[in-house]
Amino acid sequence: MKILGILGAHRKDGLTAQMLANVLAGVPAPHTTEMIYLEDYDFHPDQVGKRDPVLDQLTDQLLSSDVWVLAAPTYWGGLSGRMKDFLDCMRGRLVRFDHQGGTHPDRFENKHYLSITSCYAGKLENFVAGITDGSFRTIDKIMSAAGVIKINELVLPGTLFMKQVPAAKQAECKRLGSKLVTKPKRDDNTMKRYIELFCMVAVMAFLTMGIQFLFHLIYASDFWLIYASFVLIFFVLLASILHFFTVVKHRRR
Template sequence: MRILGVFGGQDIDGLTATIMKEILNGAHDADCEFINLNNYHLAADRPGQSNSDLDLLATKLSAADVWVLGSPTYFGTVAGQFKQFFDCLRPRMVRMTKKGDTLPGQYKDKHYVSVTSCFASGLDNTFTHQTDATFTMIDKAMSVAGLHKVREVVLPGTWQMMQVPADKVAAARRLGAKLVVKERKDDETVKRYLLLFVMIAVMALATMSIQSLLPFLTTNFWLRYVSFVIIFFILLACLLHYFTFVRHTRR
């Protein structure tokens, strides 16, 4: 097992980088390496020109089983170094069809962990979603490349914070240990069908409960049917929106 930490940010000794290092420290039985993108000249590939730094990064990424990707949240998204890294690496992460569609490239079926931090408190971040754009940006790049997400880690309330809290350090180390021993299950088809079944069952029960509270909706077959469809649709749409809206870790 090889785990590669890739950090893009201003402070290599900062809070985000520290959490990443603690994740790697927790993976005792793995071959771990931490990369600071500030030490690399990140430039796009040009025909006929060498790109040794990007070649080296691509080789390290290819050799790793799990990527721990970390960047502080600056102005609502990833740091510039991190965005530059993804932009330059994109042609190597995906394959383009003749129609311009993207397909997973050489890193398909690897796994990744996303790490970020922000000044906002945990409560504030829960409602303002300041770190969502960071996780979304990472997820977009990784999903088109065919990687599978293992976990998100966020450290809120970093304003004037001098060191990572002990509970976050412990959680990071536990995550690192799990990365080594946890069996990877990339096909989540059964899980998704079970989740869909539970959602439909709950929404059907809720719809029938609402109908029972409003007897006039069940006076005849068609009124019962139409009201069931409308109520069920509204409840299911709200549930799907809720889970989509809060899909990222914020505390």
């Protein structure tokens, strides 16, 4: 298996680069790693009838690897310009367009990725304000359109006076790097899980209200109306909060 690190940062030896290097260092042999520093590549968007040769070369590298590690600092509350420009230029290669301009996964479908970002904002500020959310969200949106599957994300907050990635973070990077070669398969059970959750809520609510009814805490005339509305409202709220914590909320510390 081949792991490809892609760095879109102003500094080739900065903290984001160190995070990426530690992830790649954790990849066990005989699996191989490669690193692309985007500043070294003079790519431009493809023109009609003229494909950009540098993008061709980068496309080959992306195609020949199994897992991409996308590393870019957070600039102005979003993904670094170099990484964003790279992903923008790659748009026509990452996705296939239908007749109505809709995008569909193409050649990169079912590859995997890990995203990394860093920011000056401290752990607490990032946890509360989600400074790095924009960077992760941009990567996730593009990878999702391309059908590339997310493995995990790594964040390094509090970089203002930092010279080197702290030992604990380095260890976390290496640990994640070692797991990249056992990447999970695409999880297509989301709908099944929500249906299971609905059934669990319905059964538990029925048992709870049954007990309340036995102790004369609710009346038989109201039972089914209260039961149906409770199950519906409780399920929607529970599903929303689960969706927020498992899908929307990004790693912030």
